[in-house]
Amino acid sequence: MGKKLKYPDGSIREIEDEVKVKKKNITKSRLGIDFEKEINDSNEYYLSKELAAIYKKPTPVQIVKVDYPARNKAKIVEAYFKTPSTTDYNGIYREKYIDFEAKSCKELNFSFENIYEHQIRHLERVEKMGGCSFLLIEFSSKNEIYLFPTKILVEKYNDCCNGGRKSIPYECFKDNGFLVEKGFNPRIDYLKAVDTYYFKKKTKK
């Protein structure tokens, strides 16, 4: 926590060992604004139907200086982006703790440069503790979204750490992920994919 992020080119001061240095292509795969908005809208829909309470966490910012130019109106005049401690989204669904990171990819390849190691470890820890966690990934050129299980993400990442492939190809998401339906409301019905991935799987056991 409290580590500064060079932004938006993506390179990072290595003041935390586990933080991987992000490369220039972060801008390409940074969570697309449209994708983020669609997830937020879907979460509002789920909330309105009392199906789930899942929120995006605010962007972490280190506030250095606050001015009061007009009466009572605080204006932050110096602040810096911080490295997020955890993931983008969390909340509750079907009595379960839900936690996920959302990413939008222009290319048909997801590079590990686009996610922090501590975020992967966080997702892993959530699963271990009995929650439901995953990567929600959009391939914008295909207009496809997949729920990608933490277990496989971790396997691929561990391979990468041991000298293996530094990215996950689209085909792997297609083969191992759960396709998320897009619609009018909710725009991105990712909880349906959670049902298939997490809850139905559980029931079968």
Place this chain on the structure above:
Amino acid sequence: MGKKLKYPDGSIREIEDEVKVKKKNITKSRLGIDFEKEINDSNEYYLSKELAAIYKKPTPVQIVKVDYPARNKAKIVEAYFKTPSTTDYNGIYREKYIDFEAKSCKELNFSFENIYEHQIRHLERVEKMGGCSFLLIEFSSKNEIYLFPTKILVEKYNDCCNGGRKSIPYECFKDNGFLVEKGFNPRIDYLKAVDTYYFKKKTKK
């Protein structure tokens, strides 16, 4: 979301119906920095022991302008505080979704001016959805901390909305809350109170 907070005097623009206008005494009972630090330290302890993964959400900020004075170094030069959508803390413990708001009181009285209605409704919703939620309150003059169940908070708040008392006295927390032990590590062992309040209660049923 996206609503600006006048800060730190506490008065708020009423651009969201459910947001209650906070009065001047917010500064007195705003979450004390020490209390916040102790909770964060306790959460780090819990995480290190793999007991729970509970984090404070970042302060929500509306970023308006970002400059790049030095190469690659982003500096936020105009931003404003936003009203938080939910509560201070959430995460997972004993496979359950945990959600709470933390408050530090100098006076032996907790006024409803110090919490947003939508935060109370959020805590209520979490309970309804099968999570564990509560108010964690510190009475600094007594050096006492209580876990206060959402159910009673909601009852008292509904009374307040119907013309009843606008605050909850210390005695009510003492009678209905769960005293949280303070120690060396964790500094504030609030999960022990969660065990008593939530898990043991459940087992008895």
